[in-house]
Amino acid sequence: MELDHYDPGAFYDEMFESRGATRPETTLLAQRLRSLADAEVRARQTAAERALLARGITFNVYGSDAGTEKIFPFDLIPRVVPSGDWRTIERGLKQRVHALNLFIGDIYNKGRILDAGVVPRSLIESAKGYLRPCQGILPARDVYCHIVGTDLVRDRDGQFYVLEDNLRCPSGVSYVLENRRVMKRTFPQVFDQLKVRPVDAYPSKLLETLQSLSRASSPTVVVLTPGIYNSAYFEHSFLAQQMGVELVEGRDLVVRDGRVHMRTTRGLMPVDVIYRRMDDTFIDPVELRRDSMLGVPGLLDVYRHGRVALANAPGTGVADDKVIYTYVPQIIEYYLGEKAILPNVPTYRCEDPKALQYVLDHTDELVIKAANESGGYGMLIGPHASSAEVAEFREKVRANPREYIAQPMLALSRVPTISDEGLAGRHVDLRPYVLYGEDIYVLPGGLTRVALRPGSMVVNSSQGGGSKDTWVLAEEGSC
Amino acid sequence: MLSRVADAIYWMNRYVERAENVARFVDVNLHLALDFPEAHSEWEPLIATTGDASAYRERYGAATRDDVIRFLTFDRDNPNSICMCLSKARENARTMREFISSEVWEQVNRAYWMVTEASKSGAALDSPHDFFTNVKQASHLFVGTMYLTMTHNEGWHFGRLGRLLERADKTSRILDVKSHMVEPGREDVPTPSDELHWSALLRSASAFEMYRKAFGNVVPAKVIEFLLLDDRFPRSVLYCLKKSERSLHAITGTQSGRWTNRAERELGRLNAELAYAEMKEVLARGLHRFIDDLQLRMNHVNDSIAETFFAVAAHDEGRPRTLPPLSRAE
Incomplete structure (x- = not known):
């Protein structure tokens, strides 16, 4: 495979320092790739895609009729994370999740950080993810966010930034496990001697985390899914299967005598822990969204009385509000007395009049995001947008500044990717997964999403993104 | 086990079995038709066997070889066509992927894609015997995979x-x-x-x-x-x-x-x-x-x-x- 003509461009390239010169950590991988014939790489790429389809590793695309089931495009060239970078990421994520968890517990109880004026009270009360019915609830071990998938990006200077925290129900971890599996199956020779850290422990760690939320000696854990039409249904069933627990829909559960039960062929059976993979506002039509057909009437009250555990706790979405995100460095400092190890992307809060003016004057240079949207929806990439789109967004921001933030256009790092014109640089992000049960665990790996369209920086699966296997390398001297 | 899952595994099996049976009697009839080339009416009983005679007549009229094969094999409006049986088997399998073994799921999934591909390429009408053999084998593999990769428990x-x-x-x-x-x-x-x-x-x-x-x-x-x-x-x-x-x-x-x-x-x-x-x-x-x-x-x-x-x-x-x-x- 030809690597010498690969152009790293004016970006941070995860494999090359400059044209023809690999980074020390990727030299061995590059050697392996060079020794492979192009035709062979293409054949293996096809084989990998066929394997994903055969295993039914697909996601559903909303609003598209033709073949709603698609495989998440997979690129064979892995993304390497050197052990030194990983050490910083791991420490930074532990610190961040620790602080965010204290923050959520605080705002749903005493509200000390609000009294201290570090985070404005009005901001919390106006956040869409803030659930008033959860006020005063104390979950097991005081842990609210058990499963977190933080989005990181690397800028031109090589620095990692936190883009989003994703404390509700982050998806994608099944692709981390399945990509690795497909990679090992179709491309075994590239692994040799590279000391890639395994990711297989995730389902066991997840199960331990969920079990730790109940005092029962062998708690009954279930995964709650909205059903087969949900875009992440494959992942819901995959995780339930890998943990060996039941996958339930709302209609399989019922509240009786102060407990949650599932309907089985032998009658009702009590449930201790629910890993909910639906938006928290849908889990209980009695206290939350009344129009929810997916939830379980009375669930929240059972939870309030500590007779069922929910992961993640309802109400964690408050910290996913992109305006509240801007306060995370202060939140870390307030609770832990430490500086944030992983910085935020510099962000303008449009509710601040000065910032608003700047954003309105520079809309075409900035990335503007709705505070409560995700999945690449409700977003304007100024430099790539038409002037009509820019004008439209200006109006939206002016009408409702609280609901918008703006960030400078980052130059996301790139990884060599197989394209029609041979190997080409494509932009990537990185989503590591963090579990918080008895302690905080960071899976040594993550989902590398790649924008497959040339020049695009939007990596979401719903917007033409694909994924790559992510290789976190073991420390030197370890194995 | 969950009632919903019991229902799904019961029906997944019924649908795979149904697809195999349709494949088998269409295949036999094709052979028989070579011995009685003039007897068009021999295609009629086939539709009766699956219990869909009136639906067929309404849409196709007379029972001819190609129409009957199409109706029983690929017709997405015939709920008992091979294609629809495997599609429903797969839908059921999808609702309980965590319950069945990965091997069983992959087998159902593969069978579905095999039939879908064949319906696009026209292979079933060109070399019907090969196609129906594939369907039968897919079902046998399914049964064997169920037998060998899943605990013989309630489900x-x-x-x-x-x-x-x-x-x-x-x-x-x-x-x-x-x-x-x-x-x-x-x-x-x-x-x-x-x-x-x-x-x-x-x-x-x-x-x-x-x-x-x-x-x-x-x-x-x-x-x-x-x-x-x-x-x-x-x-x-x-x-x-x-x-x-x-x-x-x-x-x-x-x-x-x-x-x-x-x-x-x-x-x-x-x-x-x-x-x-x-x-x-x-x-x-x-x-x-x-x-x-x-x-x-x-x-x-x-x-x-x-x-x-x-x-x-x-x-x-x-x-x-x-x-x-x-x-x-x-």
């Missing part, structure tokens, strides 16, 4: 129950199509063309070779006896119902010979009657009437199973069975 038994009840139903329907040839009073001396038909019927149930070993010459009454009352041939009605009863008892833990719910009682009674039936009686009563009654009672068993084990999920405050997505992937 597995619900699967086997569905598969065997489906098979018993299909074997009885294959027989029913020929029932007019053995009406009481008709000469019981087969003509050479009768023999071809009865041999074809045995082949439709993959029973020809095994029948030969048991009885030698192809004699209608013996063929009927073999397919209805043999207790060791895996496609005979009695064999299927006996094994179904065992699975049912494995699920409930009820001792054999006793019953604790309607499904057990109905299936047990039906089995006892078949086990002690004589061919003389069957023929005296009229094969068609006998089979009609048999099918009615097998349908009751199916309904009782649903009521006893799946109903907790089905009658759930009138909610629709599937719902649109509400949370987006982050």
